Amino acid sequence: MALVGRARTRHGGALRADLPPLVRAIAPSPSLLGLPLLVSGLAGLVIGVNGEESFLARISLPVTLLGLALFLGGREVFRHTWVAIAYLAFMVPLPWTTLEVLTFKSRLLDASVSAEALRWLRVPVHQDGFMLQLPQMTLEVADVCSSIPILAALLSLGVAYASVTRRPIAMKVFLVVATIPLAVLSNIVRITTTAAGVHYIGAWTLGTVYHQFNGTVTFLLTFVSLLLLDSLLVWSARSRAS
Template sequence: MKSKHIIQILLIAATFTFLYWSTLKDLIGDWFIDPNFSHGFLIPFVAGYMVWYRQNHLRQIPCKSSISGIFIIIFGMMVYIAGNLGAELFLMRTSMIITLAGIIAFSFGTAMLKALIVPLSYLIMMIPIPAIIWNKIAFPLQLFAARISSETISMVGIPVFREGNILHLANTSLEVVDACSGIRSLTSLLALTGAFAFLSHVSQWKKWVLFLSAVPIAVATNVVRLTITGMLAAWVGPEAAHGFLHDMSGLIVFGTGLVLVYLLFILLTKIGKKARNTSDN
């Protein structure tokens, strides 16, 4: 890379940081205080690794400035202004990614932007979902998890009565709150499977299967966690549903989700090998 290109990149980075400093500061603050999006700290680094991972391919792309980048930047600024006027943080933060895409297109060309579209899109994982959308997803997940868990607990002979997202046992009541809806593990697992799918050496449809598998896996493991918590509360005592055991169960279930994703990856790779062996014979 020529020195003039390095200077250009540094100037653009400085200008971008200056324009979005307030937005970036508030976003990082949300990562600190909102446990649902604490994984946001890792997303830029993972996206950077995605770019580094494809560096050999990127070096082969000719750098040709494209005027279309100006229009993308203007659109990004319009999204930012709209978000600022409407006090909508999600739009203001999303505009950063749009503007960054425009800068890449203007500085290095649309071919480079196309090659970097996945790492750029991945950055959306670091932006907290608007509360109105979050609640639309979290509450149905709470009800679903509570219903399946209560049915499973009943199957093992433990008396349970479900009232909305509250499970009434003989010795205690368990509320499936927002943190127990599974959406927190879902967002984190989507971020991890997205990176894993991008870096894995499998076909495109298998990458999508890996990425989307985070949804059923996160929901299923969360139901298992709630079911086990309810059983322990009934058999051991109410204290088993709170404190250290509750926190540890969350980590164990999330780790189980990661293992299931990896097992799915192994299965997908074997499907490809089996198909090739069959065609060879």
């Protein structure tokens, strides 16, 4: 029994050593408030696996972990860990039917706005659904070219950026919410500039890194836009304060 007790103590000490210092310093205070979350997460896993609903089975992981943090650690531990645990939800892809509908609408939006922007740039273009018909060739806003495939990654970027910056809570929420329109706008800018490049420079621009690595380009454009927006908000807040 002594050996077992010592092993448990050493194992528990190792687990606590892996925790962040701030959480490690908090004395656990188990709370029954976490039990509904824990049960819901486990039930979601069972239903998702048996019902072959992958989204429900996957999303049950962060729900279960949130329940465990509150049930075993208490409110104080939960307060310091819920953001990191909830962040795991970004690794769960949306259900296929939902993703398909959103992608369809996104392709139409991206094509429509890009066509208007191209006309403003004096590029003769005719939009036919997802197609952008230029004098030289016809370009398609395909599924991979829409804003949706990379939106989850960009939204997670916005949450991570807002979490590590020392900003008022209202500003953090604004930055996270602003990530969505910034991502859509960045993708439209990429599509528009690609089509304009085809018209003014040549079709060979479709083989460049700018077009081939569309996700990376959109990601970088959104990140730069997020930095600029954050700087603008900070400057505006300081101007009002002075």
